[in-house]
Amino acid sequence: MPLEQLLVLIGRYGYAAIGILLALGIVGVPIPDETLLTLTGYLIFRGTLHPVPGYLSALLGSCCGITLSYAVGKYGGLRLLRRFGDRLSISDVHLRKGREWFGKHGRWALPVGYFIPGVRHVIAIIAGSTGLEYRRFAVLAYTGATIWTAVFIGAGAILGESWKRFPGQARTAAAIFAGVCVLLAAGTLIVRIHRSRSTGQARPR
Numbered sequence: 001m002p003l004e005q006l007l008v009l010i011g012r013y014g015y016a017a018i019g020i021l022l023a024l025g026i027v028g029v030p031i032p033d034e035t036l037l038t039l040t041g042y043l044i045f046r047g048t049l050h051p052v053p054g055y056l057s058a059l060l061g062s063c064c065g066i067t068l069s070y071a072v073g074k075y076g077g078l079r080l081l082r083r084f085g086d087r088l089s090i091s092d093v094h095l096r097k098g099r100e101w102f103g104k105h106g107r108w109a110l111p112v113g114y115f116i117p118g119v120r121h122v123i124a125i126i127a128g129s130t131g132l133e134y135r136r137f138a139v140l141a142y143t144g145a146t147i148w149t150a151v152f153i154g155a156g157a158i159l160g161e162s163w164k165r166f167p168g169q170a171r172t173a174a175a176i177f178a179g180v181c182v183l184l185a186a187g188t189l190i191v192r193i194h195r196s197r198s199t200g201q202a203r204p205r
Contacts, residue, residue: 001031006039015053019061026065028121034152041156042163055153062114062145066124070137073128107136111144 001021009017018040025031040058043049113123127137156163 003035003039006032006036010039010043010049015049015057018054019057019064022058022061023065023068026062026121026124027068033120037149037152038156038159038163041153041158042160043156044153045157045160045163051157055149058149058153059145062149063142066141066145067138069121069124070128070134070141073125074131075128107132107140110137110140111147114144114148 006021009021013020018036021031021036022033025033025036037058040049040054044051044054107127109119109123110127113119124137124141127141
């Protein structure tokens with residue numbers, strides 16, 4: 001979807017367009033998600049959009065899209081995706097890449113997957129197909145959505161008129177930021193496990 005069309009839709013339907021387009025983009029409709037988010041930040045910079053509803057509409061759309069993808073995987077939509085996925089820009093290559101990511105990183109692939117093109121659109125489907133319970137999915141996926149939308153909208157608002165010149169840099173910075181968050185979370189978990197084991201060993205028999 002070209003930039004001009006995104007501007008027309010946002011100009012006509014406002015915040016609703018941002019939410020709906022992001023939901024469709026997460027599901028797999030060929031919509032430039034990160035460009036849309038950065039554009040939203042730029043429009044906030046220009047004063048065309050208010051920052052609070054602008055961010056919340058993007059976050060809500062992202063959460064709705066990722067939840068729908070999870071439901072597809074959980075309730076057996078993989079067969080349909082294999083047959084009709086090309087129409088949603090979801091191919092067997094994307095599904096295989098998503099499985100590899102989920103197999104390597106487990107549940108933590110959900111928040112990080114937002115920042116990886118080709119993974120973002122399928123990681124929730126893979127998570128649902130593995131039987132991951134909704135509560136655990138929601139914590140990780142919605143946390144990822146919160147960070148992802150904030151990073152790219154923030155980039156657009158900070159870069160202002162130069163927002164179109166640095167899409168690669170913004171994506172790289174976002175990926176690094178997400179990686180740091182995951183490492184911190186993993187480190188915290190390891191420390192807690194270590195302390196728990198140490199406490200258990202220190203108890204008198």
